[in-house]
Amino acid sequence: MPHQPAPSTNEQAFLLSALRENIRLDARPLDAYRPIDLSFPGGPDEYGTADVRIGKTRVLAKISAEVVAPYADRKFEGVFTIACELSPMASAAWEVGRQDQAEILLSRLLEKTIRRSGALDTESLCIVAGAKCFHIRADIHVLDHDGNLVDAACLALIAALLHFRRPDVEIHGEEVTVFPLREREPVKLSMQHQPFCITTSYFDGGLIMLQDATRLEEACREGEVVVSMNRFGEVCSMAKYGGAPVDGLGLLACTKAALEKVKMLDRLVRERLAEDEKRRDKGGLMKELRAENER
């Protein structure tokens, strides 16, 4: 039975009339994001977990790695998969095991933005060609849903990938040794660029454009355009699933606004990564393993 209940006609009409007066219900400008919080939970040896909050929306991304045999047709590449499942924890409209439209769209968008744009260099994950490679798996958990899931999930995924360290390996002929994190400093993933998704929702036949829609705004909008690009302004993908038509100038305006936001998100991720590095840095593994004490 659960389906996302549509907002009442009163709410829809009020939201639209407010937007026509340039007022958003939470009193922020049309192109502003809600406060974004990004953190990397976990102890000193745990890498690759990112917790993103945009307003009340909360998404957790977790990266894990294991050694597997590569696909027969791609002997020189590792495997990278993105798994996202929307659980009833975020919204009562989602059931376990029943794929929702939102879930399909979300995983498809992430796949397009990050996997197919070659953000992660999969060739660097190869250990022994045709025999062994790393399988990097990204799990996206939506913990709370108050709109703009795509942007939040993409931000969490990119941040987690940048934060993740895979175990170091050593190859002697056919023999492969995988070192645990305590034994050898783990290795960062090689990322080629960092794309971010920016969703622009539009109302009133494309006259009103806004970013970072809340759940109510998402339920009332006429359509959305998802632009994913990196901080150099290179567009990786553009998606518009149905909705009212938007003219070319409108799309250009979307990408222009998106670039600004991408730069903001990129700066945020860098800042937080640097902070986290400082927090975790105990002067390297050698200092930690030292036997002598501070006296």
Added chain:
Amino acid sequence: MATSTILLPGEVVPTDQLPKLKKGTLTLGPGLRHIPPSTILSTTAGALHVDHKKSALWLEHSNGRYQPAGGDLVIAQVHHGGAESYSCSLTPYTPFASLGQLAFEGANKKTRPQLKAGDLVYARVSKASKWDDTEIECFNSGTGKAEGMGPLKGGMLFQVSPLFARRLMMGTDKDGTSKGGVVVLEEVGEKVKFEVAVGRNGRVWVDSGSVRETLAVGKLLVQADEQGLNVEAQRKAVKKVLKDV
């Protein structure tokens, strides 16, 4: 009551807290359960409230979703219409309540209001039972008068907690102080004209004609609820907001 007793689920209500009963029956409200012969257990966590005059006691708690009870005023959203009744949702993801097509003031087969999916009505719960569908009506079936109930046009809906909605509806004492400790509406009402309807299901409908004012009133209510503002803090918040409007 100066000090309130906090009970956890499954705790026995202490006998010295019970109302001094001379004759008549003891009334148990929400959150309490009678186990014969003479044990009263709490079924949820909350503060114990006792009314000695009516020999009633109940638990007050802010968590959980709204459970329909007979006589409650609610704001319902029409989901779809049927031949004889509309199916309305009181809270999301729960079974619908039914609102008779003719359960409006002065309605007959020709003059009944035509409601569409998504319309809001202010209604009273006429029947609430564990085993049956909840029924609501938009008039007093005894007198046939609307008593302020009916379809809500325009305005905006705001979500508050069920406890806050109850506090909003408690009214004022004889000397004019709010019983529920909420003064937002009174304070704003001195400066701004608006209409308001409070539903026990945690929905507040506000309409003042202008977007800015409607939003300001709704935001103040939600803020008072979420941040647990006391009367003094509420006055301060209202003053601050009124300056901008």
